[in-house]
Amino acid sequence: MSRQSNRTTDNKKMSSELFTLTYGALVTQLCKDYENDEEVNKQLDKMGYNIGVRLIEDFLARSTIGRCQDFRETADIIAKVAFKMYLGITPSVTNWSPAGDEFSLILENNPLADFVELPDNHNTLIYSNLLSGVLRGALEMVQMAVDVKFVQDTLRGDNVTEIRMKFIKRIEENLPAGEE
Template sequence: MASEAERKKVALRRLGDATFSKVDKVSAELFSLTYGAVVTQLLKDYEDVAAANVQLEKMGYNMGVRMVDELLAKASLAQCASFSETAEVVAKVGFKMFLGVNVEVAAATSSEFRLLLSENPLAEFVELPEECSKLEYSGLLCGVLRGALEMVQMRVECSLLRDTLWGDEVTEIRVLLKERLVEEFVDDDE
């Protein structure tokens, strides 16, 4: 008999599949090649891998701030009861909806989780030259996570721990909860 947690994961995976089937799609190859062109241009503009890493994370943050609204609207999600439940929603619904990939959650606690991408559409057709070995090519995803979670009142720190472009078997992103934000409402009558 499946545990309650396993049933929730299956339900979230089904929700991710259903939501993915409802959204407009772009060719994975076109997406990957376009992203590659953006990264190449950033490297040319900034002439520094570290500066390009910062810009990729900022771009992702700005995307995440907007993407969370679409996720919440199309997936009709209820508020998550815990940070580990948030991890499952991000992995099973968010990544499926926007990238069409299944992502596994590892080491989920009340303040941290890790996302494991066995397939990373951003890294398709990519090979990093030696001078770019420190490039966080998938750093955009860290920014997306940071921006999206901030919009649902969670300040997080995201870091890319492993990447298939660095020779690792999977891409691994660590998400650390720094603070739960409190939404403050200002009374206009005062």
């Protein structure tokens, strides 16, 4: 019995390492395909957005989380449930703005950045920008428009990776006339 649980742990670790290496190959290919880091950053955000739009359905089905009451609750769910479920980490939620419409997710360890070292000629590349798009796309599907950006990154020599999220507005559903 204990042997099976070790295999499960080994399979999860191997699966996460395979994902990390595959993601690295994707970013490398984008760097070859596009002329500058800004365009690569846009492409990673766009890919992430498309993933987030689809991933939210899986998240809601697997987590059985209901509608969040406010942005603080949303932040806690993102950090404690979503990141744990999909990346195996729990970032801390800090640096709330006085208005309560902006916060930071601090990742002590970014699994996307394992085994990664940025070349000198890519100093404006936001390597994990896929996460920005995922968060933006997923939240848009639950009627929340947000701005998401990387503020700090361990790949650039910072101590932690910091993702800053700002609530922009609640998106009203546009139902056809006569439907509710």
